[in-house]
Amino acid sequence: MTVSDFALQLKTETKKSHSAAENTKFVGAFLRGVVSKESYKQLVANFYFIYSAMEEEMERLKDHPVVGKMYFEVLNRTNALERDLRYYYGPMWRSL
Numbered sequence: 001m002t003v004s005d006f007a008l009q010l011k012t013e014t015k016k017s018h019s020a021a022e023n024t025k026f027v028g029a030f031l032r033g034v035v036s037k038e039s040y041k042q043l044v045a046n047f048y049f050i051y052s053a054m055e056e057e058m059e060r061l062k063d064h065p066v067v068g069k070m071y072f073e074v075l076n077r078t079n080a081l082e083r084d085l086r087y088y089y090g091p092m093w094r095s096l
Contacts (some may be wrong), residue, residue, distance in 0.1 A: 003072045041088045048081040 001009075021027050029035050030043075055076050061067040085093040 001069055003074060006070060006072060007075075037088075044081060044084045044088060048078065048085060051077045051081060 022031065026035065026039065030040075035043075055078050058067070058071050062071040089096055
């Protein structure tokens with residue numbers, strides 16, 4: 001399975017969940033580009049904890065016969081989220 005095959009399958013399988021999320025007040029505002037800076041900062045922080053835990057487990061299981069087929073390092077977001085957190089919260093963001 002390639003990254004694009006996996007991405008397409010993931011998009012297809014999560015379409016219903018994404019549609020439901022898009023109908024929430026926050027996500028609707030986010031998609032229109034009208035969320036507050038504070039709300040966005042909190043979203044980035046929340047994503048950081050989700051993605052770092054998920055990516056840590058994917059790395060640990062990358063040789064697993066089933067999970068390993070879904071592991072694509074190029075999809076990791078933790079480093080980008082860390083950069084965003086440094087931007088929004090400063091260099092000491094981990095101690096907040």
